[in-house]
Amino acid sequence: MLYREAGDFKTSYTSDNQTFPIRFDRYGYYFVLGVAFLVMPLILNDYWTNALVVPFLIYTIAALGLNILIGYCGQLSLGTGGFMAVGAYASYKLMTGFPDLNIIFVILLSGLVTAGVGVLFGLPSLRIKGFYLAVATLAAQFFLIWLFTRTPWFFNYSPTGMISAPTRTVFGIPVTGASASALSMYMICLVFLVALAWLARNLTRGTLGRQWMAIRDMDIAAEIIGVNPLWSKLTAFAVSSFYIGVAGALLFAVYLGAAEAGEAFGIDKSFLVLFMVIIGGLGSIFGAFAGAFFLIAGPVLLKIMLVDNLGWATDLAAHLEIMIIGALIIVTLIMEPHGIAALWRTIKEKLRLWPFPY
Amino acid sequence: MLDTQPDEGYTTADGRKIGGVAMEMKNITLRFGGVVAIKDISFDIRWGEVRAIIGPNGAGKSSMLNVISGFYNPQEGEVIYKGYRRPRMRPYQVARTGIARTFQNIALFEGMSVLDNIMTGRLNHMKANIFQQAMWWGKAQKEEEENREKVEKVIDFLEIQHIRKTPVARLPYGLKKRVELARALAAEPSILLLDEPMAGMNVEEKEDMCRFILDVNDEFGTTIVLIEHDMGVVMDLSDRVVVMDYGKKIGDGTPDEVRNNEEVIKAYLGVTDD
Numbered sequence: 118m119l120y121r122e123a124g125d126f127k128t129s130y131t132s133d134n135q136t137f138p139i140r141f142d143r144y145g146y147y148f149v150l151g152v153a154f155l156v157m158p159l160i161l162n163d164y165w166t167n168a169l170v171v172p173f174l175i176y177t178i179a180a181l182g183l184n185i186l187i188g189y190c191g192q193l194s195l196g197t198g199g200f201m202a203v204g205a206y207a208s209y210k211l212m213t214g215f216p217d218l219n220i221i222f223v224i225l226l227s228g229l230v231t232a233g234v235g236v237l238f239g240l241p242s243l244r245i246k247g248f249y250l251a252v253a254t255l256a257a258q259f260f261l262i263w264l265f266t267r268t269p270w271f272f273n274y275s276p277t278g279m280i281s282a283p284t285r286t287v288f289g290i291p292v293t294g295a296s297a298s299a300l301s302m303y304m305i306c307l308v309f310l311v312a313l314a315w316l317a318r319n320l321t322r323g324t325l326g327r328q329w330m331a332i333r334d335m336d337i338a339a340e341i342i343g344v345n346p347l348w349s350k351l352t353a354f355a356v357s358s359f360y361i362g363v364a365g366a367l368l369f370a371v372y373l374g375a376a377e378a379g380e381a382f383g384i385d386k387s388f389l390v391l392f393m394v395i396i397g398g399l400g401s402i403f404g405a406f407a408g409a410f411f412l413i414a415g416p417v418l419l420k421i422m423l424v425d426n427l428g429w430a431t432d433l434a435a436h437l438e439i440m441i442i443g444a445l446i447i448v449t450l451i452m453e454p455h456g457i458a459a460l461w462r463t464i465k466e467k468l469r470l471w472p473f474p475y
Numbered sequence: 476m477l478d479t480q481p482d483e484g485y486t487t488a489d490g491r492k493i494g495g496v497a498m499e500m501k502n503i504t505l506r507f508g509g510v511v512a513i514k515d516i517s518f519d520i521r522w523g524e525v526r527a528i529i530g531p532n533g534a535g536k537s538s539m540l541n542v543i544s545g546f547y548n549p550q551e552g553e554v555i556y557k558g559y560r561r562p563r564m565r566p567y568q569v570a571r572t573g574i575a576r577t578f579q580n581i582a583l584f585e586g587m588s589v590l591d592n593i594m595t596g597r598l599n600h601m602k603a604n605i606f607q608q609a610m611w612w613g614k615a616q617k618e619e620e621e622n623r624e625k626v627e628k629v630i631d632f633l634e635i636q637h638i639r640k641t642p643v644a645r646l647p648y649g650l651k652k653r654v655e656l657a658r659a660l661a662a663e664p665s666i667l668l669l670d671e672p673m674a675g676m677n678v679e680e681k682e683d684m685c686r687f688i689l690d691v692n693d694e695f696g697t698t699i700v701l702i703e704h705d706m707g708v709v710m711d712l713s714d715r716v717v718v719m720d721y722g723k724k725i726g727d728g729t730p731d732e733v734r735n736n737e738e739v740i741k742a743y744l745g746v747t748d749d
């Protein structure tokens with residue numbers, strides 16, 4: 118009886134529309150936020166921040182973006198790596214071209230640039246669907262990486278072909294470059310993630326989100342009741358690419374510090390984010406968190422367990438990891454197409470009725 | 476300048492006032508490759524009336540609704556709406572001129588809840604921009620609440636309060652049909668197009684649906700264009716009937732006129748009503 122709304126008697130439609138209608142969930146959410154902002158900074162060490170927490174935060178942003186496109190709007194994309202590269206290279210060009218521009222703006226602008234590129238590559242979605250669209254986005258992936266590795270202007274003619282992030286500060290604290298501390302990396306990624314997750318939640322519960330889902334579920338009916346397919350699909354590509362661009366910019370500027378397009382943003386990254394979305398749950402904000410956590414933490418924990426504790430060879434452990442992820446994806450697709458998020462929802466539904474199931 | 480002359484309308488036997496011409500279909504011909512789905516058909520729809528389209532399977536009835544809702548563009552002929560010739564439009568633009576519809580094969584958004592499906596019907600009444608929506612602020616929030624209130628009225632009207640939060644995919648057939656009607660009604664259309672709203676329903680569900688259709692027409696004055704197979708239902712519900720057969724119009728008039736029309740009896744009534 119603990120886990121319950123105060124009955125299904127909302128006094129207003131506002132309260133019925135809340136993100137967390139159950140008080141327990143709402144407090145749980147404040148609790149998680151409190152831990153993330155106040156407790157984690159005290160207990161995190163450099164190893165965990167670098168190996169697990171910061172990549173988790175950044176990839177959750179990318180997964181949120183891709184989930185908007187695939188899970189909410191139903192448009193399959195395999196170009197995530199390429200779009201992350203757009204964000205990364207945009208942030209590099211902005212940082213080096215405008216040294217005085219605050220890094221926050223650099224990252225936001227990189228997102229906007231990626232949104233523009235995303236819309237451009239989203240245009241074919243007006244004509245082609247499903248598998249064919251996936252192939253078109255795959256072409257975008259290879260084209261973008263080719264562009265960034267072959268055009269010296271993008272990496273400022275550096276002889277190695279690498280881009281590397283200069284030091285930039287927020288309130289005088291370095292967040293990019295060699296002198297950035299693990300804590301400052303953590304905080305800037307966390308702030309971006311919390312803000313973007315909140316915006317994603319708002320967008321998906323309102324009119325635009327319903328338009329996206331209508332297009333996803335039945336595009337012809339959607340158009341006949343008044344959804345403009347052009348507007349819905351292109352906004353989905355724009356918003357999704359914005360998130361992915363921000364993730365790419367953070368990954369390069371804050372986390373990696375130096376990158377090369379083919380290596381850091383290859384097709385494997387497209388699939389990694391896609392798997393996060395599938396395993397976490399299509400069409401769910403929580404799913405983006407769950408999927409990113411699973412695919413970032415899983416390998417790290419497996420490695421600690423198998424290599425460090427049981428003394429397995431590294432490549433053996435890596436193979437096992439790939440097999441486990443592959444099996445998980447197949448199992449998810451067959452058993453629970455809506456991923457961890459749906460499992461969680463089922464558990465909650467049961468809990469809500471507990472201890473009186475009828 | 477108007478493309479048609481306004482006229483007066485008439486009063487029905489049960490005393491409802493029917494207005495002037497809302498929409499006029501003029502010499503519509505629609506072909507799919509070699510198949511002629513609609514052959515040179517003209518008829519009009521008046522404000523406030525229940526206009527039925529009947530005919531055997533494959534007669535071109537659904538195609539006609541698709542022409543009205545802009546999903547198909549006829550090769551010949553024109554649609555006059557509210558006195559003006561309608562230019563070629565995309566279906567979503569037609570929806571914004573106050574035309575809503577349901578489908579012969581249910582076309583709900585299966586991944587969404589009943590409430591979200593019906594809220595989607597309010598789309599054309601919601602104007603908050605993407606930034607207001609992202610912040611869930613000002614106009615976006617206010618609009619969401621106002622439209623939710625309208626949707627709740629539709630939900631009450633169609634007696635589907637108990638399934639508000641249910642995912643549509645879990646509903647039985649009859650309720651799905653009702654939710655689809657709710658989604659169309661939520662748009663507050665001037666003209667409501669219903670493609671076989673009672674197909675596949677049991678007697679009780681049919682009675683409910685009949686009552687809803689009449690109530691919509693009565694209470695909101697909504698003009699209704701209805702495709703239906705059940706002759707009894709058509710005779711009860713409609714003010715005027717168009718009869719189609721093999722893409723041609725073979726009858727047009729009040730239910731009584733149509734019932735006594737030789738050609739109609741031969742082509743349609745005689746076959747199904749024996």
Ligand SMILES: Nc1ncnc2c1ncn2[C@@H]1O[C@H](COP(=O)(O)OP(=O)(O)O)[C@@H](O)[C@H]1O
Nearest residue numbers: 507510512530531532533534535536537538539
């Ligand atoms: N999209 C389409 N492509 C080809 N032929 C079609 C299409 N839609 C309808 N038709 C044809 O048009 C004719 C009328 O169909 P329809 O309007 O669905 O009839 P009804 O609703 O009266 O049963 C049928 O012969 C059908 O095969």
Ligand SMILES: [Mg+2]
Nearest residue numbers: 536537538579
């Ligand atoms: Mg039909």
